[in-house]
Amino acid sequence: MTVYQAPRGTSDILPEEQAYRLYIEQKAADIARLYGYKRIDTPVFEDTELFLRGVGEATDIVQKEVYTFEDRGGNKLTLRPEGTAPVCRAYLEHGMQNLSQPVKLFYIEANYRYERPQAGRYREFRQFGYEAIGDSDPALDAEVIDMAWRFFVSMGINNLHLIINSIGCPNCRPQYLEKLKAYYTQGSQTLCNDCKTRLEKNPLRLLDCKNETCRLLASTAPRSYEHLCPECAEHYVNLKKFLSVLGLPYEVDHCLVRGLDYYTRTVFEIQPEIEGAQSTIGGGGRYDGLIEELGGKPTPALGFATGIERIAANLKRQNLPVPGLPGAVVLVAYLGEAAREAAVKLCGELRKSGCAALQASGGKSLKAQLRQANSAGVRYTVIIGDDEIKAGTVQLREMTTSEQKNVTPQELKEILLGK
RNA sequence: GUGGGUAUAGUGCAGCGGUCUAACACGCCAGGUUGUGGCCCUGGAAAACGAGGGUUCAAAUCCCUCUACCCACCCCA
Known part of the structure; x- marks a missing residue:
């Protein structure tokens, strides 16, 4: 609670x-x-x-x-x-x-x-x-x-x-209000209580009372646009x-x-x-x-x-759709302490060049990190592990097609920022 | 200010006096693949049933009070 x-x-x-x-x-x-x-x-x-x-x-x-x-x-x-x-x-x-x-x-x-x-x-x-x-x-x-x-x-x-x-x-308006008051004073016994006070306080409001009998009266009341x-x-x-x-x-x-x-x-x-x-x-x-x-x-x-x-x-x-707000385009996942450092660095670089990047939250299995990517709705996931560090590349996975390839940092930036 | 309704996990709800150690769905977490999401399967965390009082052998379930929210009137967007 x-x-x-x-x-x-x-x-x-x-x-x-x-x-x-x-x-x-x-x-x-x-x-x-x-x-x-x-x-x-x-x-x-x-x-x-x-x-x-x-x-x-x-x-x-x-x-x-x-x-x-x-x-x-x-x-x-x-x-x-x-x-x-x-x-x-x-x-x-x-x-x-x-x-x-x-x-x-x-x-x-x-x-x-x-x-x-x-x-x-x-x-x-x-x-x-x-x-x-x-x-x-x-x-x-x-x-x-x-x-x-x-x-x-x-x-x-x-x-x-x-x-x-x-x-x-x-x-x-004053002359019109007089006419209106005169009209309503005649029919005042059928007015609802609210309208009785309106008659004194704010006669114009008599016209939009929702009470049925008041509406009936209003329908034949003097019309402002005729006065x-x-x-x-x-x-x-x-x-x-x-x-x-x-x-x-x-x-x-x-x-x-x-x-x-x-x-x-x-x-x-x-x-x-x-x-x-x-x-x-x-x-x-x-x-x-x-x-x-x-x-x-x-x-x-x-x-x-x-x-x-x-x-x-x-x-x-009316079930009218509104355009969704754009989210991040890439999530950076990593495995191991060395890769973590690389991931932090890569995220920083991506953001610096204007690419909306999410860093996977720490200490989780790759499976969990990909789940995170999925629910964030990113288009790509970058995966960095010991193998990639050694090779000086990263895995780039396209989420909708599940296609994944090894790319160099240069290629990565071209794909994410270029075009 | 006046009237009506509702209050149970994060959300939506089931339960209508003992079988409630409170169900189900979605969501969340984890496992099913020692580095791979969405579907599926399995498990887990999460609710002292709005608060307080009363009735009863027994209350989420009945009664009272309070509070909050929703809806309507007034008025307005």
């Missing part, structure tokens, strides 16, 4: 799991490059204030899910629960408003949220995201959505749905136009709202076809007010983020 275990909601990423992670991160970076997004890394922790202002004080994330602590200098810090606010902070801190706009960034990072873990939900989880800051062009919205979609398509994940909606801006101001309406029409131009199979869902306060206008989600929880694999939207909220001048922006663990889960569910 182990004494210690990884803290709740966290897990070790074991070697066999790394192939998934690396594959996903590599693809994320490939797509970023394809669209001209440059990588940024921000600190794991930030001033607590950044998330209060950025994510929204009223959100669940900030209210009950944040890991907050004070350091020895008395600074109030918070483990980053999401990626957008820190990127915007960096944008402002480094004067990126002086770069040519929009500034296109992407990140791959761990996030921390204190929640009850369950399938696809962890306290430490990894996401990657794309952010485009400094441009309100709906074509840019379409571009970010296109990136997200292309990523999933290139991963081979199928049966995905792209859901979009527009939730307006500070000009038109947009002229600017937002035009933006939304153009967004749909560009999505069509790009050939993206979007579905409009007036019930799609997102949990972070900063979203304006475009919101979107990508959902796999599974029943039950954690239906969202990725999502994002526009956050035209966030930079200003953080102390910059009014700056339109939008982004997309997705969870690496959830992507991996989908890959596994």
Whole structure:
């Protein structure tokens, strides 16, 4: 029995799991490059204030899910629960408003949220995201959505749905919310208890309650995209136009709202076809007010983020293979003390010239050493014994064919390094 | 914060009151070839049955408490 275990909601990423992670991160970076997004890394922790202002004080994330602590200098810090606010902070801190706009960034990072873990939900989880800051062009919205979609398509994940909606801006949303409240107040006796509090606290959230009767109410509720101001309406029409131009199979869902306060206008989600929880694999939207909220001048922006663990889960569910990680190409086996020295030396030389070499672990029979070679999956095994030392050669065995020949050190290097 | 489920070797599991000195599979180690892997055969190491308490002549098996993990709600990636 182990004494210690990884803290709740966290897990070790074991070697066999790394192939998934690396594959996903590599693809994320490939797509970023394809669209001209440059990588940024921000600190794991930030001033607590950044998330209060950025994510929204009223959100669940900030209210009950944040890991907050004070350091020895008395600074109030918070483990980053999401990626957008820190990127915007960096944008402002480094004067990126002086770069040519929009500034296109992407990140791959761990996030921390204190929640009850369950399938696809962890306290430490990894996401990657794309952010485009400094441009309100709906074509840019379409571009970010296109990136997200292309990523999933290139991963081979199928049966995905792209859901979009527009939730307006500070000009038109208040009026819409009034209408929504009025509508729900009429039907409030059939609302579930959660929704009764939502009605006061966060009426937009009424729309995505999973309760059956609430859903029924939501289906005929006033629709945000029918209550947009002229600017937002035009933006939304153009967004749909560009999505069509790009050939993206979007579905409009007036019930799609997102949990972070900063979203304006475009919101979107990508959902796999599974029943039950954690239906969202990725999502994002526009956050035209966030930079200003953080102390910059009014700056339109939008982004997309997705969870690496959830992507991996989908890959596994579909039995999609990921490319394996390359291992060592040769194992050096030896028999006897004199050969041991030669083996150590040879391994050193091979590695120095860039050939991934494994040294057989000591004191074992040749049989055991070959077993080791087999399980390591090396292509070749070099065998050194007294006979070889005397002759100044080594045995080179090719594992798949079991062909074995005596070669000189020179020939060995040509085979392992040449070609 | 609320509800449900599960806890037995490294992993996956069997066992459902005495026959448990806890089985099986994979994995690990070794032997079958005094210098040759993968298949096969043989053997071995590895579990005080999550922790504590109780019932009983007898508990891995029944009861209670705790803890951990999983799943769901909330919310989200």
